[in-house]
Amino acid sequence: MRVSLFLELHRDKKGQAMVEFALILPLLLFLLMTIFEFGNIFHSYLLVTSASREGARMGVVGQSETEITNRMHEICATLDTTKLEILTAPDLTDPDIAEKVEKGLYRGVSLTVQIKYEVPLITPLLNYILPDPFPIQATSIMRIE
DSSP states (O other): OHHHHHHHHHHTTTTHHHHHHHHHHHHHHHHHHHHHHHHHHHHHHHHHHHHHHHHHHHHHTTOOHHHHHHHHHHHTTTSOGGGOEEEEESOTTSHHHHHHHHHTTTTTOEEEEEEEEEEOOOSSGGGGTSOSSEEEEEEEEEEOO
8 A cells, every 4th residue: 555655656746847847947037137137237337437447548648529439439339329428527528628638737637537328128027126227337537647
């Protein structure tokens, strides 16, 4: 009697692996989507940080605002550059300030370059957890030489 009960219970475990897989599959998919999303956001953050640093460096050695902006757009070429918001302080778009920077009259003053970007999320489930689009920003401050 006991042996037949054991054999009957052993035969009933055929679908156990499928049930366990069905229970774990949503968690695995969520983890996979999170990894993809984190990689996308981190890639964008690295590009924005690098562009901010490069823009500040170009600005402190006397490059114009258009050259700085063009270089930042080149660095962030894999991103949607229409969503880049670039701010500089002192404002290099002002012709008087740009002329003074080129002449060296602003030597020793800090130049701040700030880039803001909104990363669009690529996975649908994380929209409920993270803001879509996910905002990132980078700021670089260097002294004008």
